[in-house]
Amino acid sequence: MPEQAQLIPGTLDLLILKAVSLGPLHGYGVLLRIGQISGSALLIEQGALYPALFRLLRQGLLQASWGISENNRRAKFYELTAEGRKRLDEQTEGWNRSALAMASVLAARPEEI
Amino acid sequence: MRLFASLRSAANSLFRRSGTNNELDEELRSHIQHRADDLERTGLSRAEADRRACVEFGGYVRFKEESHGAMGTRFVEHLISDIQIGLRSLRKSPGFTLVAIATLALGIGANAVVFSILNAFILKPLNLPGAESLYMIERGKDNSPMQSYPDYVDLRDGNRSFDGLAAYQISPAGLDTGGNPTPAWLYEVSGNYFDVLGTKPYLGRFFHTSDEHGPNSSPYIVLSYNYWQSHFQANPAVAGSTVLVNKHPFTVLGVAQPGFYGSELFYAPQFWAPIVDQEQIEGWNGLNSRGNRSTWLVGRLKTGITVSQATTDLQSIATRLDKTYPKEDSQISFSLARPGLAGDMLGGPVRAFVTALMLLAGLILLAACANLGSLFAARTADRSREVALRLALGSSRNRILRQLLTEAVLVSLTGGAAGIACGVTLLRWLSTWQPVPNFPINLPVNADARVYLVSMLLAFASGLLFGLVPLRQVLRANPYQVVKSGSTSEIGRRFSFRDVLLVIQVAVCAILVTSSLVAVRGLMRSLHSNFGFQPQNAMVVDTDLDMAGYNGDRVAPMQRRMIDTLQSIPGTTAVGLTDRAPLSLGWNTSVVFDDNATDFSMSKAAAESMTYMVSPAYLQAAGTTLLSGRDFTWHDDRNAPRVAIVNREFARKLFHTETNAIGRYYRSLDGSRIQVVGLVEDGKYMTLTEDQQPAMFLPVLQSPTSATWLIVRSSRDPQQLASAMETSLHALDPGLPFTIRTWTKELNSALFASRVATVALGVLGGLGAMLAITGIFGMASYSVSKRLRELGIRIALGAQRREVLSAALGRSLRLLTIGSVVGVVLGIAATRVLAYIVYQATPRDPIVLAGVVLAMLLLGLLATWIPAARALSADPLILLREE
Numbered sequence: 001m002p003e004q005a006q007l008i009p010g011t012l013d014l015l016i017l018k019a020v021s022l023g024p025l026h027g028y029g030v031l032l033r034i035g036q037i038s039g040s041a042l043l044i045e046q047g048a049l050y051p052a053l054f055r056l057l058r059q060g061l062l063q064a065s066w067g068i069s070e071n072n073r074r075a076k077f078y079e080l081t082a083e084g085r086k087r088l089d090e091q092t093e094g095w096n097r098s099a100l101a102m103a104s105v106l107a108a109r110p111e112e113i
Numbered sequence: 114m115r116l117f118a119s120l121r122s123a124a125n126s127l128f129r130r131s132g133t134n135n136e137l138d139e140e141l142r143s144h145i146q147h148r149a150d151d152l153e154r155t156g157l158s159r160a161e162a163d164r165r166a167c168v169e170f171g172g173y174v175r176f177k178e179e180s181h182g183a184m185g186t187r188f189v190e191h192l193i194s195d196i197q198i199g200l201r202s203l204r205k206s207p208g209f210t211l212v213a214i215a216t217l218a219l220g221i222g223a224n225a226v227v228f229s230i231l232n233a234f235i236l237k238p239l240n241l242p243g244a245e246s247l248y249m250i251e252r253g254k255d256n257s258p259m260q261s262y263p264d265y266v267d268l269r270d271g272n273r274s275f276d277g278l279a280a281y282q283i284s285p286a287g288l289d290t291g292g293n294p295t296p297a298w299l300y301e302v303s304g305n306y307f308d309v310l311g312t313k314p315y316l317g318r319f320f321h322t323s324d325e326h327g328p329n330s331s332p333y334i335v336l337s338y339n340y341w342q343s344h345f346q347a348n349p350a351v352a353g354s355t356v357l358v359n360k361h362p363f364t365v366l367g368v369a370q371p372g373f374y375g376s377e378l379f380y381a382p383q384f385w386a387p388i389v390d391q392e393q394i395e396g397w398n399g400l401n402s403r404g405n406r407s408t409w410l411v412g413r414l415k416t417g418i419t420v421s422q423a424t425t426d427l428q429s430i431a432t433r434l435d436k437t438y439p440k441e442d443s444q445i446s447f448s449l450a451r452p453g454l455a456g457d458m459l460g461g462p463v464r465a466f467v468t469a470l471m472l473l474a475g476l477i478l479l480a481a482c483a484n485l486g487s488l489f490a491a492r493t494a495d496r497s498r499e500v501a502l503r504l505a506l507g508s509s510r511n512r513i514l515r516q517l518l519t520e521a522v523l524v525s526l527t528g529g530a531a532g533i534a535c536g537v538t539l540l541r542w543l544s545t546w547q548p549v550p551n552f553p554i555n556l557p558v559n560a561d562a563r564v565y566l567v568s569m570l571l572a573f574a575s576g577l578l579f580g581l582v583p584l585r586q587v588l589r590a591n592p593y594q595v596v597k598s599g600s601t602s603e604i605g606r607r608f609s610f611r612d613v614l615l616v617i618q619v620a621v622c623a624i625l626v627t628s629s630l631v632a633v634r635g636l637m638r639s640l641h642s643n644f645g646f647q648p649q650n651a652m653v654v655d656t657d658l659d660m661a662g663y664n665g666d667r668v669a670p671m672q673r674r675m676i677d678t679l680q681s682i683p684g685t686t687a688v689g690l691t692d693r694a695p696l697s698l699g700w701n702t703s704v705v706f707d708d709n710a711t712d713f714s715m716s717k718a719a720a721e722s723m724t725y726m727v728s729p730a731y732l733q734a735a736g737t738t739l740l741s742g743r744d745f746t747w748h749d750d751r752n753a754p755r756v757a758i759v760n761r762e763f764a765r766k767l768f769h770t771e772t773n774a775i776g777r778y779y780r781s782l783d784g785s786r787i788q789v790v791g792l793v794e795d796g797k798y799m800t801l802t803e804d805q806q807p808a809m810f811l812p813v814l815q816s817p818t819s820a821t822w823l824i825v826r827s828s829r830d831p832q833q834l835a836s837a838m839e840t841s842l843h844a845l846d847p848g849l850p851f852t853i854r855t856w857t858k859e860l861n862s863a864l865f866a867s868r869v870a871t872v873a874l875g876v877l878g879g880l881g882a883m884l885a886i887t888g889i890f891g892m893a894s895y896s897v898s899k900r901l902r903e904l905g906i907r908i909a910l911g912a913q914r915r916e917v918l919s920a921a922l923g924r925s926l927r928l929l930t931i932g933s934v935v936g937v938v939l940g941i942a943a944t945r946v947l948a949y950i951v952y953q954a955t956p957r958d959p960i961v962l963a964g965v966v967l968a969m970l971l972l973g974l975l976a977t978w979i980p981a982a983r984a985l986s987a988d989p990l991i992l993l994r995e996e
Contacts, residue, residue, distance in 0.1 A: 027140065028147040046148070046169055047176035050141065054183035071150050075143045076136075 012044065012052045014095065017080065017088040020062060026075035027053060053078060061087050137180055145170055191512070195519040203520060209492060210524065213485055216887055217528025217572065218535060219880050220481030225536030225568040226543075227474040231467050232563055239376060239453050242311040243413070247376065248420070248449040250278075250410040250427065256448065260408050262388070262400040264434060264442065265303075268410065271430045274423035277309035278412035283380060286394050287660030287850040289357035290344065294660065294850040297340070300375055301388040301395075304331070309413050310376060316341075317352030317367025320387055328400070331387040332363045338371040340383040358386065360662035360848075361393040376411045378453045395659065403438055411452050420449050443716045466870065473628065473877050476621045480881065482575045483618040484888040486582035489521060490614075491895040493583035514584060521580025522573065529572025533565060582614070612924075615892050616932040622885035623936020623969055629878025630964045631940075632871045645760070645796010646695060647736025648856040652834055653694060654679075654823040654842065655859075656851035668819050671846075673747075675823060676728060678841045684829040689731030692818040695798045696860055701725070705767065705809070706780040713784055720766040722759075723798045723808035726816045732758070732793060734824040742775040742791035750814035758791035763807035787811075824856070831855050882972055889976035893925040897980040904984050914985060921984035922977050933969040940965070 019025060019033040027049055034042060056062045061084035069075040080088065145166045152162035167173070203210045238244035250268065251258050260268075262280065269278040280303040287294040300306075304322035307314075320333045334356070336345065345351045355362050363386065374381045388408075391400055399407060414423055427447040434442040454463050493500070500513055654675075658668050672690055679688045693700060704718035729745045731737075742758070749756055757779075759767075764774035771792065778786050791810075798806050827834055835853045842851060897904070904917055912920075 026143070026147070028144045045171050046144070047141075047171035047173065050137075050144075050176055051179035051183040054180045058184055069143075069147065071147055073143055073146055073150075074139070075147070076140045 011095075012048070013056060014088070014091050015042070015044075016049070016052055016056060017061065017084055017091070020078050021080050021085065021088055024077045024079040026067075026069055026077050028075070029069075030078070056084070060084075137177060141170070141173065141177065191515065192519070195516050196523065198516060199520040199523050203523065206492075209488065212887055212891070213488055213524045214528040214531060216481050216484050216488075216884060217525055217575065218531035219883065220478040220575070221529045221532030221568055221572050222535040222539075223477045223532075223877065223880055224474045224571055225533050225564055226539050227467070227470050228567055229536070229540055229561075229564045231471055232561070234378060234454065234463055234467060236563075237561075239378070240372060241376065244452075246414045246416070247310070247411055247452050248414060248423070249376075249452045250412065251448050251450045252406070253446060256450065257406070258409050258450070259406040260410055261403045261406045262408050263403040264406075264445075265408055265410055267434060268427065268430055268447070269303075271433070272412075272423075272426055274415060274418045274426040275412040276415050277305050278410055279303050279306040279309040280388060280408045280410055281306060281375065282388060282391075282408050283377075283382070284395055285657065285660075286386075287357075287359050287657070288384070289360070291356075294357070294848060295344075296656075296660070296850045296852060297383040298380075299334075299384045299386055299394070300382045301391055302375075302385050303388050306385070307335075309411065311413070312370055312373050314367040315370045316349060317365070319369075320366055325387060325389050327389065329361075329390050329393050331389055332361070332393075333366045333387060334358065334363045335366050335385040336368045337374065337381065337383055337385075338369055339381065341368045344383075359394060359657075359660045361390075363390075376452045395657075403442065424448055439714055443714050470873055470877075473625060473874075476624065477877060477880050477884065478571065478575060480618045480621040480625075480884045480888070482579050483614040483621075484884055484891065485521075485524070485575070486579035487614045487618075487888065487895075488891050489517075489579055490583045491891065493517065494895075494899075517583060518577070518580040522576040525572045525576025525579075526569075529569055529576075532572070533568050536568070612928055615888060615925075615928045616935070618888045619885055619929055619932025619969075620936035620939065622881040622888075622972075623933045623965065624940040625878045625881030626885075626968050627937055627940025627961070627965045629871075629874040629876075629881075630961045630968070632874040634961055635871070642801070643794070643796070644696065645737055645794055645798075648860055650826060650828055651734065651736070651856040652825045652827070652831060652838065652853060653856050653859050654821075654825070654838065654851050654853050655694075656821050656849060657819055658821055658849075659819040661846055661849040663819060669814060669817055672728070672813065672821060674845060675821070675842065678845055679823060679825050679838060682825075682827070682834070682837050682841060684834070685825055685827045687730050687734035687824075687826045689734030689824045690728035690813060691731055691735075691822050691824065692726040692813070692820040694822045694824070694856075694859065695723075695725070695796060696801070697822075700799050704782055706782070707767070708778040708780060708786065710780055713780075713782060719779070720763065720807050722763055723806050725808065725810045726813045726818045727810045728813050731810070731824065732791075734826045736826065737796065738794045740792045740794060741772075742789070744791060745810075745812045747814070749812035753815075755785055755787045755815055756790045756812060757787045758793055758810040759789050760793050760808040761795050762805045763809055764789070764792060766807050882968065885969075885972045886976045889925060889929055889973060890979070892928070893922055893977045893980040894983070896925060897921050897984045901984070905988065917984055918981055922981055925977060926973060929969070929973045933966070936969075937962070937965055 015034050016030055019030045019037070022033065025033055030053070031044060031046060031049060034044065053062065057064060057078075061081060062078045063081050064076050064078050066074060067077045145163070148169060149159070149162040149166040152165050153159055157165065170176075239247060241247065249258055250260065252260055260280075265278070265280045269280075272278065282301045283298065284301055285296055285298050288297040289295075304320060304325040307319040308321060314335070315338055317335075319335055320331060324331045324333060336351070341347060341351065351365050352367050354365050356365060357363070369385070375385075386394055388400070414420075424447070427449075431442075431445045431447050434445055503513055504510065658664075658671055663671050676688050676690055679685060701724045702721050703724045704715060704721050706713060706717065707719045710717060710719070727745070729747055729749075732739055732744055739758075740761070745756070745758070759774065761771050764771045767779050768774050768777055774789050774792050776788065776790075778788050780786055793810070795805055796808070797803065798808055825834070825838065838853055842849065900921060904921055907917055907920065
């Protein structure tokens with residue numbers, strides 16, 4: 001098992017939006033997708049996913065409908081709304097900018113100053 | 114969009130809460146099953162996979178709660194559960210709940226009543242279309258609302274600020290609908306009256322300016338809706354029928370809207386008649402005399418004209434009047450006043466009194482809140498164990514506070530509702546109250562939406578206020594400490610917040626008790642003060658001969674016959690006649706001049722004197738003491754030289770002497786010389802609180818009047834006497850309308866204001882006293898129950914009763930003393946204000962002071978009695994076993 005990183009506070013919402021943006025998913029599916037694309041590098045407590053999902057639902061970034069899963073079970077599927085996509089783009093850009101800034105700060109060497 | 118979505122989600126969650134709950138469960142379970150499916154695929158048994166999936170999921174209930182929170186459903190759910198828990202815990206302590214609700218009901222009830230009075234008389238505009246632009250015109254520096262009719266005509270025709278200016282007078286008349294004539298009260302109004310006030314008839318039509326063609330030209334009346342209901346059986350055919358007003362035929366034009374009573378709040382007229390018919394209605398025409406000021410004016414300002422512009426406009430007319438009529442209108446000036454309470458004449462005192470009352474009611478509510486605050490604090494302290502346990506079990510402080518606050522608001526809303534219910538009942542009674550005999554008083558004080566809203570808001574706010582008191586207690590509570598030691602002890606602190614609350618509360622109550630005692634004493638004194646006449650053992654007959662068609666030379670002989678008839682009733686010691694009884698509604702004043710005066714303009718007058726036209730023996734019948742000189746005789750008639758009897762104040766003002774007044778002369782406005790033949794004691798004439806007024810009595814034969822008040826002095830039983838009087842007067846003229854009552858009853862109108870003040874203050878004082886009792890009781894019993902164990906041990910160790918009592922109650926009693934002293938001092942300061950309203954109210958009255966101290970002592974004793982008994986009966990054995 002690869003070494004797992006604690007989630008940076010406040011990033012769960014962004015992860016969920018990204019995961020769902022690739023296609024409708026049910027809650028467990030969201031976890032699997034995040035695990036899959038991060039190479040299981042991020043640790044998310046399973047139950048903690050749901051308060052975040054409902055928060056996004058309430059903000060109108062996601063919409064949900066009941067359907068049948070690949071396991072032939074009833075499950076609630078989430079997909080991105082137009083507003084959710086806009087938010088995802090904004091936050092991705094913001095994240096990239098601050099990550100770049102952080103990276104360059106942390107990469108600074110004495111001779112560059 | 115987002116807002117809409119969240120609103121929708123909140124609404125959904127509110128209406129389909131259980132639905133959401135099931136859906137959430139299904140979703141979470143579906144998640145766990147999917148995980149279990151995956152685990153099963155790795156080779157685990159289904160049961161093991163299910164178990165592992167559950168564990169991996171984490172705190173199921175916690176996440177479910179958090180999800181609910183994220184969905185925005187938690188608020189409603191918490192509220193409902195808070196209310197349920199609150200109701201349950203309140204039901205568990207019914208004593209506390211009842212005391213709390215009753216306390217608040219008192220506070221809110223008092224405020225609801227006082228606020229509706231404030232609302233009815235001060236806040237709410239008159240119930241007329243466009244009432245904000247209606248103003249009364251007042252005259253002179255003392256803001257008298259009375260104007261003369263010729264001045265009215267000049268103002269009406271000369272101003273550029275009013276859309277219309279109407280005149281009205283209040284007067285009584287005999288109304289005969291074909292049976293017995295009955296006295297009724299009416300408004301004599303100018304033709305434009307209904308148009309200026311902007312009201313429409315309910316039935317038929319009103320009269321207008323076009324109906325006025327000089328004196329007695331317009332024989333029309335308009336009935337009030339209530340009078341039409343009660344005296345015409347709501348007969349729609351009444352319009353066009355003819356009735357007799359003082360024996361003169363008048364046509365009923367129509368009926369006014371229900372609830373339309375003109376522009377005075379306190380007066381509900383029975384009908385309206387044109388003022389140009391004054392001679393027929395009152396028997397004489399005062400409309401041509403510029404010096405006779407008895408007309409009230411109300412006008413509608415033009416849109417865009419401000420009050421100050423209008424005042425300037427009126428002032429230019431005043432200057433003109435001053436120049437043209439220097440005799441009557443010298444230095445006249447006009448100002449505007451809000452209509453409704455006779456301008457500033459009644460408006461000033463009423464506003465002052467109601468404001469003072471509102472302050473006191475606010476104090477009551479404050480005391481109630483302080484009381485409830487300490488009750489709730491004590492209760493929270495008693496529940497400190499429960500609170501500590503809940504904190505220890507992981508409840509958040511937030512939720513505990515919310516729970517306590519919900520309880521407080523529950524109590525406050527219930528108390529508020531109960532208070533409003535009581536208040537509304539009282540108001541219903543008040544609005545039908547007829548305090549002045551034979552005068553249609555209208556007190557429009559029924560509660561409206563504004564009253565309900567304000568009361569409920571007050572209840573809610575006070576709930577939050579006293580609910581916040583235990584806040585600190587909860588925030589500081591250390592669960593481990595509390596659970597360990599059993600209870601929080603506050604030993605070592607000299608004064609806690611609760612102590613301060615109790616002192617405030619006791620002080621407020623002492624203020625209320627002081628004020629009400631001062632008022633009650635004032636009323637008692639005013640009832641026993643020297644009026645300048647003896648109302649005991651006297652009956653009054655009130656009539657106007659004009660109502661029965663007597664006028665001119667027929668009046669005096671009829672009056673003489675009435676006196677003689679009443680005189681012949683067995684047991685009658687004296688019968689006197691006067692045109693107005695002192696201290697009744699209305700009065701006459703006239704200016705008098707020095708004997709040497711040559712300039713008879715108003716500003717040169719020596720005095721403005723109360724004027725009474727009386728018969729011989731009036732003084733004897735009224736019980737007014739003749740100090741020197743002689744009474745009138747029936748020979749003081751038109752052929753005899755003019756004479757007068759004056760009071761001591763008159764003599765002081767005119768002649769600067771009391772002893773040598775007899776035989777001296779003064780002059781009336783028309784210049785005629787009048788000789789003083791008698792001197793009587795000073796008395797009260799307009800109101801009980803007036804400054805001493807000069808008064809003169811003129812022989813009725815020299816100044817005839819159709820207004821007739823007969824004073825009959827007799828020691829006989831009033832009921833028998835009244836029926837004997839009625840029979841003999843009826844025999845004299847069956848068509849004469851009159852009323853008979855005891856003089857004491859007639860005085861009700863003069864004592865009305867101080868009575869109302871006294872009743873109001875008495876009630877508030879009583880409320881204050883009750884709050885003091887519950888507050889001290891709550892505090893004392895709390896401190897006893899807190900220290901019961903300690904007291905038990907003390908008793909077991911052989912403490913004396915006195916020591917136990919001082920340990921248990923010393924603190925409460927000390928606080929009570931501090932509060933009382935503060936309250937009495939403040940109360941004495943406050944009652945100076947009362948002295949303006951309540952006759953002879955003085956706080957520096959030893960009886961009042963002693964009374965307050967005694968009352969507070971009694972209250973303290975009463976309130977600490979039960980806790981003291983409990984402290985003394987503390988049984989150490991039982992107490993020690995309990996823990």
